Amino acid sequence: MSTLKICPVCASDNIVKETSKKDFVEIKGEKIELYSTVTVCQDCGETFASLKDEMELINRAREIYRNRHGIPSPGQILEFKNRYRLSLRDMEKLTGISFKTIDRYLKGSIPDPSNSTLLKIFLNFPYVVYKFLCDEKFSSEKYNFSRKKASEAIPFKIISYKTDASCSMNPVYHISQENEKKWTKTTSYTTSSLTA
Structure with a gap:
């Protein structure tokens, strides 16, 4: 007033x-x-x-x-940051977006299209977060909680990792029974529509 x-x-x-x-x-x-x-x-x-x-x-x-x-809001970005217990510097390391820029987004600035897309990927795909958190730069004990939170959000379980000659890690997946039913339903629908 x-x-x-x-x-x-x-x-x-x-x-x-x-x-x-x-x-x-x-x-x-x-x-x-x-x-x-x-x-x-x-x-x-x-x-x-x-x-x-x-x-x-x-x-x-x-x-x-x-x-x-469909641009992530400051609240969504803050919730992501808090969920994985990441500092602004950790967010910079994870996303490649400078911590000052992330701070501006948290204060209400609108991300440019490329950063918006990148943030949407991190917000919506926990496997991507998990994969990045398994990178060497996140190897310290500090990130164990963040990796655990990311792995819990993945709709399938990672059974083990196989390392190839190039030293890249390729996880072996196990789809939960619930997701397997969805997958089978979708696959059979797609297959039947292609053969018809």
Whole structure:
């Protein structure tokens, strides 16, 4: 709520508080339409908004933009960071996105398309997280919890690792019975549709 008592344009004290008005905020070249709360002077018709109200409007527009384009929100990124107990430096090591950039995303900035895609992969595919956490740069004991959390989220179990001549690790998978039923159902549907 505004604490404005006198209009800075006409010096009138006849100010109406909390009026709603249609606003447009441009995010990455796209106009987002939403309503904002402003203070209006009844004498000259000038409208005013506090910096806090303007920031809230921008944050709401960013959220609408994120939802339209399927971009991870600051809350989703923070939840991922906390789930695996990663610091910003660990996130940088894992994703290749600088820790300062990740910090900006956590504060509400919109990721560029390539970083957005990369973050979506890490957020939605725990096997990718697990595979990266098995890398040499995550070999310390510090990351045992993170690896365990990632492996628990994978819908299949990793039985063992086989190492080939190039020293790359290739896991052997075991699909759980529930996922095997889904897989069989999908496969038989696909196979029958191809043969028909």
